[in-house]
Amino acid sequence: MSKLLEVSNVRVQFGGVVAVNDVSFSLEEGELLGFIGPNGAGKTTMMRAITGVVTPTSGSILLGQQELISLPIHERVRMGLGFSQQLVKPFRNMTVLENVALTAGAHLTRSPLAALFKVGRDAEQTKARELLELVGISDAADSDPSNLPLGYLKRLEVARALALDPTLLLLDEPLAGLNHAEAHKLADMIVNLNKAGRSIILIEHNLGEVMRICSRLVVQDNGNKIADGDPESVMNTPAVRAAYLGENTDHVAA
Numbered sequence: 593m594s595k596l597l598e599v600s601n602v603r604v605q606f607g608g609v610v611a612v613n614d615v616s617f618s619l620e621e622g623e624l625l626g627f628i629g630p631n632g633a634g635k636t637t638m639m640r641a642i643t644g645v646v647t648p649t650s651g652s653i654l655l656g657q658q659e660l661i662s663l664p665i666h667e668r669v670r671m672g673l674g675f676s677q678q679l680v681k682p683f684r685n686m687t688v689l690e691n692v693a694l695t696a697g698a699h700l701t702r703s704p705l706a707a708l709f710k711v712g713r714d715a716e717q718t719k720a721r722e723l724l725e726l727v728g729i730s731d732a733a734d735s736d737p738s739n740l741p742l743g744y745l746k747r748l749e750v751a752r753a754l755a756l757d758p759t760l761l762l763l764d765e766p767l768a769g770l771n772h773a774e775a776h777k778l779a780d781m782i783v784n785l786n787k788a789g790r791s792i793i794l795i796e797h798n799l800g801e802v803m804r805i806c807s808r809l810v811v812q813d814n815g816n817k818i819a820d821g822d823p824e825s826v827m828n829t830p831a832v833r834a835a836y837l838g839e840n841t842d843h844v845a846a
């Protein structure tokens with residue numbers, strides 16, 4: 593295995609708030625890494641630093657050998673970064689299939705308007721159908737996303753993230769708001785994506801599923817990295833137990 597992502601001493605500050613405090617971690621090719629921590633820990637901010645939505649005050653983020661920090665978002669996407677957002681925001685007035693086909697066609701042009709005219713192309717439609725099948729929502733291909741339950745929308749968000757064939761997939765709370773059975777199913781799908789060769793960073797509050805599917809965990813609390821390692825030993829670290837005090841960690845072996 594070789595290193596795919598190397599985050600070194602990344603710091604993100606919003607005025608007086610240090611959301612990410614000199615955090616370092618890395619991801620090996622083919623890993624499924626759980627990135628966890630209590631509310632406000634700075635997990636989403638870290639993801640936004642990797643995708644380019646926020647600019648770190650200092651630090652370095654290497655994807656392969658390439659420094660990402662000074663690159664615009666679309667360059668990072670072109671280099672193989674894919675991400676799903678915590679809040680699901682599909683294009684309404686467009687079918688589920690068109691939503692995915694539009695993203696699949698985005699590499700053809702940098703103008704979203706021009707991309708709209710290209711989604712009729714067979715290649716994008718076929719790819720979108722395959723992705724809907726993969727995430728298990730092909731029965732909703734012709735539906736307007738406004739009429740779909742959250743479980744479908746979360747899967748649509750993952751399908752869109754996959755549409756550009758990312759090497760590294762960042763998933764921000766894909767299981768949030770899903771019931772137990774739906775979360776289990778989507779977590780299984782994430783495992784399958786990983787087994788098919790996709791490297792994944794999963795930001796998630798559902799610790800039961802994270803413990804079940806991730807091979808390694810990084811824990812951030814209050815902007816600081818407090819643990820990094822195999823799930824069981826990480827969850828038994830005193831600092832992690834303290835950070836989650838009051839939250840349910842009963843599933844962790846004592």
Ligand SMILES: Nc1ncnc2c1ncn2[C@@H]1O[C@H](COP(=O)(O)OP(=O)(O)OP(=O)(O)O)[C@@H](O)[C@H]1O
Nearest residue numbers: 606609610611629630631632633634635636637638
């Ligand atoms: N754009 C912003 N401007 C100012 N402060 C911000 C901004 N984004 C995040 N923060 C602050 O940074 C800190 C970390 O927030 P962040 O959303 O990254 O945490 P999180 O671990 O993803 O939380 P959650 O699990 O609740 O989604 C919080 O104190 C938050 O209020």
